Amino acid sequence: MGAPGTARRGPVGEAEYPPLSRRSGWSEGSFSEMKYYEQGTSAERWERARTFFDAKRYSMAADILGGLVEEVPDQVGPRLLLARAYYHSAQLKRAEDQLRVLVERDPAEHYARLMLGRTLQRQGRDAEAEPHLRLASALAGDFAAL
Template sequence: MRIEVWADVVCGWAYIGKRRLEAALADPAFDGVPVEVVWRPFRIDPTAPARAVPLEEAYGDPIVDTALRRCAPGLSPMENRARVSEIAAEEGLGPRWGAAWRADTHDAHRLLALAFERGDAARQNAVAERVMKAHFVEGRDISDREVLAAVAAEAGFADGAALLEAGAGEDVVRELLLTGKARGVATSPTIVVGDRALAGAQPAEVIREFLLKGGRRRELPEEVERLRYAESLLDQRDPFGALVLLRPLLDEHGDDRTVRMLAARAYFASAQLGRARPTLEWLVAKSPDDSYARHLLGRTLQRQGLAEEAAPHLTMAAVMTPEYA
């Protein structure tokens, strides 16, 4: 059974959720069951400064307020802080508890992704434990690469520091963040098994019941899954994110109409009209009776100030599909 934990390492509930997940998996019901826990990135505070600042100074920032609410929906930052501290103590996290820094977690997520990619789930789990302990218990700045290098070594991933310095893991983390968004992950932590998700750091018994129900996920070719995620991002008005996921498909399957059409929609939605136009012209040339492609080409030409060139396409699209009139 593969368990994906989508979480940010600066979310206290993620660390609590880790302990509760471990308690759930210690139940005899899972004896002999092969389990793989994989950590996936989620950012509660993507605007955190590159250079960490003391957390006490950051609490008055409305952006920090918003970030903390993504970690604990329904609670004010102060309510969340008090409740997390109390529950962390109950879960045995401490004796000291409390982050000291508002730290950017991009490199920490890269380190986790690399630990899994270059090792396995066990190594990644060890790194996740050390990163969160460093942040919440030891009060260290986990945006500092020297701190991350020490944490990686302590977790048995000595190669991690060099990989970070070489820029490894950038694309992996970027795509995983977009994939999580496409799949509807909206809070930290979110536990996913197959096609089922459990949001929040639920009690161990709730997690146990969730895991026992399992979750089947329809196995799709990687290309089809990537295409669906890109379409989900476009539906969420993130055309740039959709194009990131589409890039490998455009490189390898550029003659596929479905791929081209989704790219054309993303180009149009992101105002990249210079890219939308040739893509749509190619689609219209291949399928002259595609009213949607014609309509979108006409609108693209209109937005480029080419009304006369747009008119025939818009007229023909309206004739074929009256709702485009």
């Protein structure tokens, strides 16, 4: 391979590939470090993460969603799906951290609050989970559960 920043010839020699540059986000070493499913636009990675999640490949979904949440930290959907992927892959502390961010930003987000309660329960922290579960029931209109 040529030096970084130089054009390279294709396998047969007739096609040239553009030089790798820091500006494009690629370097000689980064390609091998990046997994194929972490590449693409935000929308492509979102769809790929949902596909992995639906296939119950929660750790792979979390790998993709972690980078996506860093790019779009204010969007609820990717962060909530990341928390669910962590929950289903038994990464409960990570799930709790993501859910607390959501609940702090929007205290009326009932599904995040329900997930936070369930995550705390699963960690054996029932007393801490109870207020979140009660509030989630009230926000969902399930007053019989109160």
